[in-house]
Amino acid sequence: MVSTLLVVVDGLRATDVQKMPFLTELAQRGVSYRQARSVAPSLTRPAAASLAGGAPPGVTGIAGNRLWADGHLIDTGRPDHLELLRSLRGDRLLPVPTLGEHLADHGRKLVAVGTGSNGCTLLLNPGAVDGHGAAIGARPFGHDAFYARPESVRRRLAGSLPQAGDGPFPELAWATDLIVDYVIPELAPDVLVLWSGELDDVQHGNGVDGPAGDDALSEIDRRLRRLIDRVREQAPHTDVIVTADHGFSNATHTVDVADIESLIPPSLADAVQLVENNGGLLVYARRRLRTTQIDAILDAIMSAEWSGPVFADGDVPGVLPPAGLWSARTAADGLLAYVSLTYHDRLGNPRIGHSVRGGARFAGGHGSTSAADMRIPLVLNGPSFRTAHESPLPADHLDIPPTICRLMGLPVPPSMSGRVLSEAGLLAPGNASALPEDRRVVAERGAADVTTAHFQHLAGRQYFLSADRHRS
Incomplete structure (x- = not known):
């Protein structure tokens, strides 16, 4: 039975939570972080790999949506390119144990369902190729073919793909129904990850703070309410974590x-x-x-x-x-x-x-070190977490896998460099007395050309907040 549900809304800005009534309700009845950040670069697949491995892009080796490796241009959104990358790296996609593999070593299971690129879904649980849980890419339209691993899951679902005309965001509708009707009862995951890619698609084409983006936020919020309500009907004590892979900004x-x-x-x-x-x-x-x-x-x-x-x-x-x-x-x-x-x-x-x-x-995008691209929402709601609490402490993607390990009662692998977000929960009440230390790194090309990077340090961790270059 599902113990933890992690939802990642691709491209969701922290300021957009207020446009989503259900997510706002989750935050008000749970814990929200004001200083949550993406990994850098603030891109989709580096975030997915860091959520899988609990390590930064420099360790996972997934430093971009597109990479250069041994003479090959790798599109990390494509499973076939990731398989090539795996072969180039000695038959291991990520060099660190992933959360899915760690759970499997302790008799638990992680299933990832994604409506972004199929490569992103695979990065959330690379061990699915070897039978550790499952990875299901619910994006069967356009140039992406339907993707699922292990092979037994792909065969089981091959005949149930949605049709392109099934209302707004048919992949997300299919994915959320699939989770309740198939993933939970048949695959029985302990940790379930849903990656929603719809908002990112809309904002790349239309930018942020427009009617198309607002409509997408409303539809995603409605789908999340339906999904979480149905999951908790089956597993009332499910802890829910909602975040994003990166922020978003309009291109100038x-x-x-x-x-x-x-x-x-x-x-x-x-x-x-x-x-x-x-x-x-x-x-x-x-x-x-x-x-x-x-x-x-x-x-x-x-x-x-x-x-x-x-x-x-x-x-x-x-x-x-x-x-x-x-x-x-x-x-x-x-x-x-x-x-x-x-x-x-x-x-x-x-x-x-x-x-x-x-x-x-594109009208909008991400991947820079601007505060708009780096800042993300982070909401934790459920029986293991405090209620009505807004944390001023920094957090990022690296903290989510060790926190899930603690929620599951499992040791945190030493390869995970994040910290357990104990201040958010009932696991260690009162463990939030330490305050972060602000630090800056300044590099000057001249008196009129200065680059500044902003960090916060807490509990032995360095959090990268943003960096900007000012010319005068």
């Missing part, structure tokens, strides 16, 4: 990767692979480079008008150290830098760019 401009590539010194053009990731950019080395060559590449990127905070190891003025995001130059996959495309221009106006490679321009 786009940056074509071809223009970025033209900035690289000609002698190094064939040594670098730039991988666009919406509001961010990953920079990879195709071959071994000297320190002076890497610095030349970073300096060229920093000099661009559209460039925001740059995270990398090096001595280039204005570049921020990886600061726990990853150790860039020692990364096995050759990752040199993460470039955020958010900055304030010389008039003080915020600018948020999205990287593209000759493709569609």
Whole structure:
């Protein structure tokens, strides 16, 4: 019987909770966090991998929605690309034990159901390929084929796919019904994960704070109410955690990767692979480079008008150290830098760019280090949690897997770097006396060009809040 239900609403901003009456009710009757954050980069698949492994993108190796690995461009939204990545990594997709595997080792089961990309669903429970629980991608329309693992689950569901005309968000309707009618009674998970991808799709095409987004929020809220009510009819003591993978922001401009590539010194053009990731950019080395060559590449990127905070190891003025995001130059996959495309221009106006490679321009997106992209909601509701409590403490994706372990009465694997959110629950009442310490890291390219990263430290953890670059 379900003990914990984790719901991830793709692209849900913390400020949007007030537009969702049911989620607002859950928050008011449970615990909500004012300072919850995404992992960085603030992208879907890095968040999914961190929710699975309880480790940051620099450890999971899923640093973007698109990666460069051993000469291959990997789209982490595609299961076939993830299978290739698994083979490149010695037959293990993530290098750390996942929550699903940890549960299986203790006789428990995790099932993930997703209406985002099928690759995202697989990342939530990579062990499903080996029979640890299940991963079900309820997105059978368009270019995505229906996906489910293990094979026995795929065969069982192959004949029950919804039709494209079944009202608004038919995948979400099918997924929530599937959870109640099939997943709970037949697969009997102890931990259930639902990933809703609909809002993200709508906001990419229409931006935020518009009628299309508001309609999507209302429909998702209605579906969540129906799902959680039905789950608790079967399992009244289910604890519910609702969060998002990232925030969202409207694009002010786009940056074509071809223009970025033209900035690289000609002698190094064939040594670098730039991988666009919406509001961010990953920079990879195709071959071994000297320190002076890497610095030349970073300096060229920093000099661009559209460039925001740059995270990398090096001595280039204005570049921020990886600061726990990853150790860039020692990364096995050759990752040199993460470039955020958010900055304030010389008039003080915020600018948020999205990287593209000759493709569609989106009205809205994420992936930058802006506060709008990094801040997410986090709501905990159920018998294990306090009621009517708003926590001022920081939290992020890494804290959710160890918290679920504690809820299940299981030890927390040492590979999970998050903390148990004990201040939210009845597990350790009164354990919220410590206050976070605010810290800043400043990198100057000149007196009129300053990049600042904001962190909070609590209970041995460093939380990355945001970073911005100001030109004056």
